Amino acid sequence: MNKDVNQITNAQAGKEGKVVVNVKSGKDINISVHHITRVEGHGNIVVNIKNGIIEKCQWQVPEAPRFFEAMVRGRRYDDIQTIVSRICGICSISHSLVATKAVEDALGLAVSEQTDLVRHLMHYSEQLQSHVLHVGYLVAPDLFGEKSVVSLVPKATQAVLKIVKAHRVANQMSALLAGRITHPITLTPGGMTRVPTEQELRDLKKTLEDVVPDLVDICKVVLSVAGNLPNFERPTEYVSLRQTNPPTYTFYHGTITSTDLNGQPDMPVNKWENVANEYMVAQSTAKWAKWHRNSYFAGALARFNNNGHLLSPLGKKVAEMFGLKKGCSNPYMNSVAQLAETAHVVEASLELIDKLLTRGTRFEPVQVRLRAGRGYAAIEAPRGILFHAYEFDKKGECTWGNCCIPTNQNHANIQADFEKLVPQFMHEGEDALRQKMEMLVRAYDPCISCSTHYLHVEFTR
């Protein structure tokens, strides 16, 4: 039955789809969440059920488009990362980093080992910041039955203080490595404009070691209310980066992999347009994406399902605490996968700091020789795989840009989840259903303003 629902609405995606489901429920349900709260950006949930028949069930994105890809045209190669960082305030480091990598690919620039290590560390700081923000500030209130972290303060003061502390530590780390908390300054094609001193790295190491017990406590508090995560399964395709040499739980290097590849080789990063296969629908100003099925999942759960065996010891321990295992198809468990990654990135950062301290840090001047060409890059933003591509003329001016944001890649999957979720839980009544749908959208940790400011290219398979 559920399969039919998916087929019908996917065929009608974009139209005012009328889906008839034969579910016995005497009640009419009308849900209209106009601008869901506690997510980045603007999204609507619309459900109409009359006499047990679902007349409408939609995930809508009405965010104002900003047209970044058009705006980068005519800009110099070393202004791109500064401009596109402004796509998203929460994952500005990922946007800036992936753009820098794409520009380097276009210009044929190789970076030093030190640059690679410092950028990795900077990227970890954003994973930590974003995951703590998402699980601690945006998701935890649902699990505690509160409307926001503000009303959570009196109920779980110590836990909130630990969450705030972990968030502050992540931001201090970003400020050190990126020059500022949001919208990084230190990235430039070919290298870094500033690298941390050894003393700064030693201080950072202490700060990170000090926050580990707090992270464990945060996990325990979330575990105490994890029973409120809805029990909902829907197998789908999970897409993320994968790095085999050396095997790494990667956020930064690697090829594009999927749980649907069935032994086929991974997709190289410069073919990412063949993965996203973007298309437009009328219910959204953001494009949608599909690869092997009608939709796929990008994010922490996809990374975990593809690479979970490579998590750090504490990361694995956190996953075990929550009973999270590879092959999980409960989208609500994305927040748990994020918690496991939170532990992982702190341990991985400590390793990187030791590596940097052993070799020492020094400023390396950047040399750029311009050439015309096109470059591609992929990176794991906290909320999923992120793709950028740019083309430059021989003067180094941008002539074309294309980006595909993780939330875009998730929109179709959210809609497909809705179509299974609504018939499954409509008997619980309007309020419970609305709550589950809002929690589902939040579980994906969407960045709706990013997903709307991009995208180009039609690709037909």
Place this chain on the structure above:
Amino acid sequence: MTKPRVAIFDFACCEGCQLQIVNLEEDILKLIDVVDVVEWREAMSEQSHEYDIAIIEGSITREEDEHRLEIIRSRAKILIALGACAVIGGVNKMKNNFDFNEVRQCVYGKDGQMQHLNTERTKAVDEVVQVDFKIPGCPINGAEFAQIIRSLLVGKKPFVPDYPVCVECKAKETICRYEYNQICLGPITRAGCGAPCPSAGWRCFGCRGMAENPNVDAAQEVMTLYGLTVDDLKQKMVLFNSK
């Protein structure tokens, strides 16, 4: 004393300035003690039509958004524009340098004609409604935000510097970016950020908008000294200061 009611609203932007409020970390808990936050979609589920102070983030790009902003203005006693997108239009105004139909085509291809992708010229908030206070920057400086809100609460006029970023670079003893052959907008850009970009090895991008009284003669002198023209400077202003 009843606590002033504060509501935060977002329009076209990256929501990074709201994030700087969250990034006040432990201090935000103190701020929440002295004001009553009645609506903040990114962080809370509570909503309200009654508030004293409205904080607006983002620029205005659609007719429907102008309408929404006018309603917010009519309900608020004080309206604050938060961040570059709201204060000067910011990066969103780069769109105004292109033909809008072409821009839609470029990003959405043949789907660019779909009705719901319509946008108008990007506007700063004060091009639509009256603005009482402006907090500049991309992103805003969290400490400056806290200072401005504190001033408002005790009935003082908030302080936003009117001198250029160069002053802050000199105070920090940062080596001038022109010495590294970079075209820096520090001589004409409003200070208050603490000059983080030059101290991290990049030029100033002008995200806080122009100082009301920049030392144009000195800026000219700098340009001449390094063999640059005013046009070079204007090119760099496109990022945050397009019209």
